[in-house]
Amino acid sequence: MNELRVAVIGHRFMGRAHASAWRQVGHFFELPRRPVLQVICGRDPAATRAAAETLGFLEAAASWQEVVRRPDIDLVDICTPVALHHPIAIAAAAAGKAVFCEKPLARDATEAAEMLAAVRRAGVPHMLCHNYRRVPAIALARRLIAEGRLGQIHHFRGVYLNDRLVDPQAPRTWRHDRAQAGGGAVTDLGSHMIDLARFLVGEMTEVAADLRTFIAERPLPDGAGIAPVDVDDAATALLRFAGGAMGTLEVSRFGTGHRNYNCFELSGSAGSLAFNLERLNELALFDRADRTLAGFRTLLVTERDHPYLAAWWPPGHTLGWEHTFIHAARDLIHGIATGEPVSPDFEDGLRAQRVIDAIQRAALSRRWETVPET
Amino acid sequence: MNELRVAVIGHRFMGRAHASAWRQVGHFFELPRRPVLQVICGRDPAATRAAAETLGFLEAAASWQEVVRRPDIDLVDICTPVALHHPIAIAAAAAGKAVFCEKPLARDATEAAEMLAAVRRAGVPHMLCHNYRRVPAIALARRLIAEGRLGQIHHFRGVYLNDRLVDPQAPRTWRHDRAQAGGGAVTDLGSHMIDLARFLVGEMTEVAADLRTFIAERPLPDGAGIAPVDVDDAATALLRFAGGAMGTLEVSRFGTGHRNYNCFELSGSAGSLAFNLERLNELALFDRADRTLAGFRTLLVTERDHPYLAAWWPPGHTLGWEHTFIHAARDLIHGIATGEPVSPDFEDGLRAQRVIDAIQRAALSRRWETVPET
């Protein structure tokens, strides 16, 4: 079988998650090409060598610029802080590599548009890693919506909360620095929720929003003093969808009591759906056709005919968070092999970024802002 | 014991609920004055006589104008469509009666201000019936917040959904007529949620909002054809609180799968609270002090030292929706007897109405609107 040699740029949280996916995917799914964990790339040589060993890569490298040009590399998988997505993706595309990029695609829509132009110009496969589209319960939600089981959708309600910043001593990392991250909760958590809203309901046309930074300064992680936080801790927004639905969005790092509460609910003319990532094997479905015996059904999404599940275990044996990356890797490999586009791609990333930018604009302008179509 | 002769104006849904409260309150709570169900008032004489018999009133009457002037009446309890709150309350106050008024107080802040002026001028006791303040779990939530258990509140998230209008054949009643109701979901459900937000978090200063009427015409209940709906089916809003919290609000009659889902969550620096009216005996409390053994605790709010519970049954024996009116009646009777103000009163109603009006303005202006202080 043809190999697919992968270079992962970044070896922290996301690098580890992606590495696990590349290692595992071929042991559960039939693949047209076999992924090879060729090289992992990071700034600190010792740490990168250790990561290569721990995570199962053949090589460690320090220069992403060199890595993306290596002729033996087929796919560049970008797991760096957000600010690096743009240069790496453009360089990788220019070198003719397939590009897999962690979310959010970029710091803003301008960067995102340039990245999309680059992959299009180069004609390379591109995929944005919004892994939650591949939670089986969410993929099932999409299938049920496509089948018309919700009818006309009236409401979307998306809430994504963690509570990492409630403690004033929680350190300021790159995630709280606009230059590196592009934004705060609105980009980090908001990009997930906006991608899901697009995936399930469709495009948003207008937004009103509020952003807040509750704690303006935080200690640096290395004990080197205090630094300002110039991104939002939390964002709320009202959404209007092209299809007629109205929506609300709340993302926050001050959601006390919630660790990874990515929770949404859709109400339609025929039914409703609800999901919570902390119970990612479950989907709640309400079907109006059940009439006076109707109620939200808690589906345990582990059946063979639920999305991705045939590859795993018998019904009732749950998956975890990291499996979503395996599903993404599976679909990306198929896309690369077949030449079929895989979604979400950089265009999806650009469209999501336009919503994020509109939210940020609306928070400043104090009025509804239009999400540009182009 | 001194009697308190009550006239209830209106004998439908709310009239029945209030009547039950007046009948039951003295059998569970020690009262300074004994309520007498003196007269119930309605437009249709036969229906009103039947209601008087069923609900336990001594008399039926057709003219609220006459009833509110009767010297033997101590308290006028207004359970009519919203448009009548204003004339009845003002007339009752002018006649020196204590006034108990169903929510929302009025169709708009102008009416509400006139009603407040009237009761103040007359010096009569006044109370607005926001019965959910007296759900024991919500009263407990308020107590916990007052004790500082949540610390600084960062987020309020209020969602109140039912699905009565998802069916396009659901008839157009007075609730869908602006002239009678003042608004749609935003006044009916929104007034509840705004009162709770004020009760638990404090005053709101600014709002952004969206209103929607999904179905513009509905059949009249009597089969007499079709009539336009000129109120909102659903409303969403962003909220800013004087105390620094940010909030979201969603109220809808298109919340498929939800029947009376009055649900809120508060996130603070020290803890969080969540409530859902469909499980009204429960309160979820998260206490950061529990550290790595922290989780949302589901309190069954039926303990003797929980609010109002000592009057009822041993722990574990749950209350229902109608008990909230009994608690309101209990507190109103005490207030009348002692001369102490009872909240929420007409000033609370006016303040809530200003938020509702601001939401309606913001939905039109497409920008944030300030909630006026006076």
Next chain:
Amino acid sequence: MNELRVAVIGHRFMGRAHASAWRQVGHFFELPRRPVLQVICGRDPAATRAAAETLGFLEAAASWQEVVRRPDIDLVDICTPVALHHPIAIAAAAAGKAVFCEKPLARDATEAAEMLAAVRRAGVPHMLCHNYRRVPAIALARRLIAEGRLGQIHHFRGVYLNDRLVDPQAPRTWRHDRAQAGGGAVTDLGSHMIDLARFLVGEMTEVAADLRTFIAERPLPDGAGIAPVDVDDAATALLRFAGGAMGTLEVSRFGTGHRNYNCFELSGSAGSLAFNLERLNELALFDRADRTLAGFRTLLVTERDHPYLAAWWPPGHTLGWEHTFIHAARDLIHGIATGEPVSPDFEDGLRAQRVIDAIQRAALSRRWETVPET
């Protein structure tokens, strides 16, 4: 309308609950006879007079022997400790009164059989107050089972827990004295669960069991020292049903964290049902016909076509624990007026008592015991 003059014997917990039912039932349900709270009876004259006033009775009395013979009394409602059920019921029946008796019917099957013989001999209406049959969700469960929605029932799992005795200082009351109560958790909580098992699944034929008294002595309530506990704190049992189902039963006053956790689940060839009294407005239904979209549906049992609900509030407005007594009163009044038997009756009480007795025998014999049919 013809009156139904009620004498309630006992004015503590159950007396209060029954009194509330007699007061309220006519205001919600159409009745063939109007209940009159004629007299309440208790040993302590002052306390009974106070109860009469609080609870709304016309008279207080001290001698149940006199009350049950009064020609103006139509119905004797027995709310005393268990040991008094037998003499009062027999005397009331002999006096020609309809008899309504709190559960469990008696201290043992011998007493229960004598009581059944007495009401049969006298030809008087008789009803046992197992109020939980009239929780709307449970009445709905019964309806669904009768419609065949579960198919053949394989499993019954009944757990009824409270935690009143976990505290070693919880006082010893009549409920912990075999002479007054007939047994401990097994009679108090077990009688509820056994009645529900019979109601939903049918007769039990054999049992194996275990009883336990975790704390053998407790303080007397009046501070007058320590007294032995001669009843069980907890009971577990295996059940066999005539219809082929197997069952488990656990009842305990040591169920830490549970206040009134009357919880059961039924598994059948076509579906399953689950209920928990602490969420008494809900019923969980699993329907195998939903196939790969199957899941337990949480029904909010507040619809107009759910049992008893048409008399109450619009959908979504929940009932509480005390409403179950109102439903029982409603059905008893209809039964008395029509001459139709009302279940559960004293025969049901006898049959349940035979199961309780068999459990107590099995706990001693350490082997399966047969539940006698006669």
Next chain:
Amino acid sequence: MNELRVAVIGHRFMGRAHASAWRQVGHFFELPRRPVLQVICGRDPAATRAAAETLGFLEAAASWQEVVRRPDIDLVDICTPVALHHPIAIAAAAAGKAVFCEKPLARDATEAAEMLAAVRRAGVPHMLCHNYRRVPAIALARRLIAEGRLGQIHHFRGVYLNDRLVDPQAPRTWRHDRAQAGGGAVTDLGSHMIDLARFLVGEMTEVAADLRTFIAERPLPDGAGIAPVDVDDAATALLRFAGGAMGTLEVSRFGTGHRNYNCFELSGSAGSLAFNLERLNELALFDRADRTLAGFRTLLVTERDHPYLAAWWPPGHTLGWEHTFIHAARDLIHGIATGEPVSPDFEDGLRAQRVIDAIQRAALSRRWETVPET
């Protein structure tokens, strides 16, 4: 680093799960020896070769007898039907190999005792794969119990349900053949629950029980006709623990609506714990010290200081079912490297088997049976 060459016997469900664990463990946990997936063994050469490729083994083999004697093999991991556990384990021990055996250890206590004798005689490391001890939430439960947070345990309630056999057309596999499986639900599901009961509460001393086969014949999987089922479909039992707790057990393959519902609750003098495998990242804890603010807390067991979690992802990122095998592999490798015993071991398996045997005896004798100590 020293290698640990693993031979896995069996490549179906459990073989796949164990293979995944051997592949992944070294990428997340620091290990004293590096596991090598040396050989997988199965009866069908083509299927075994395919499995070796898919699962990542270096070799495929057909004869377990030869494999267990190979000098290059360090560990024999038994994932076969139950009847083969005994001969393979004994042969592997005789060959001086460490032995890792799927649950249940054997078909009965006689076999189990011989297996224990064999590993002891050979002085080889031995571990029984009861993977659920290594669900982080269950490991945390054990820690909390050991810390005394529940106080004296009064009740254990274990229910393990799936619904694979509700369909009468579900085929008869080796799991429904006593000669291959040793028993039905009682050995398959019951062994899990009994292991957890021992892990959390301690030894059981006496049992009463009921077994049932609801459907006596089933189609063979290959369409070759019908075959009798000679094992139980469901088992219920009462348990007595040496430490004074009483317990109930229910295991069934007829638990309609449940797919892998391994659910237990413990009630103690100071607190309670509840767990459900279908939500394996959660543990419910009730602490009486919380007094009138007490309630079951839903812990999301994903914190760094929860068992095994420091190796995985940031808080809030959930694990799945297969992770439990990774944790078992991690602990077994440490045990082999250090010479420290790892639990559960074959003695645990023997003790669990004695309980299972006692349950089977009790179901026949219709009386309580003692669990032998030796």
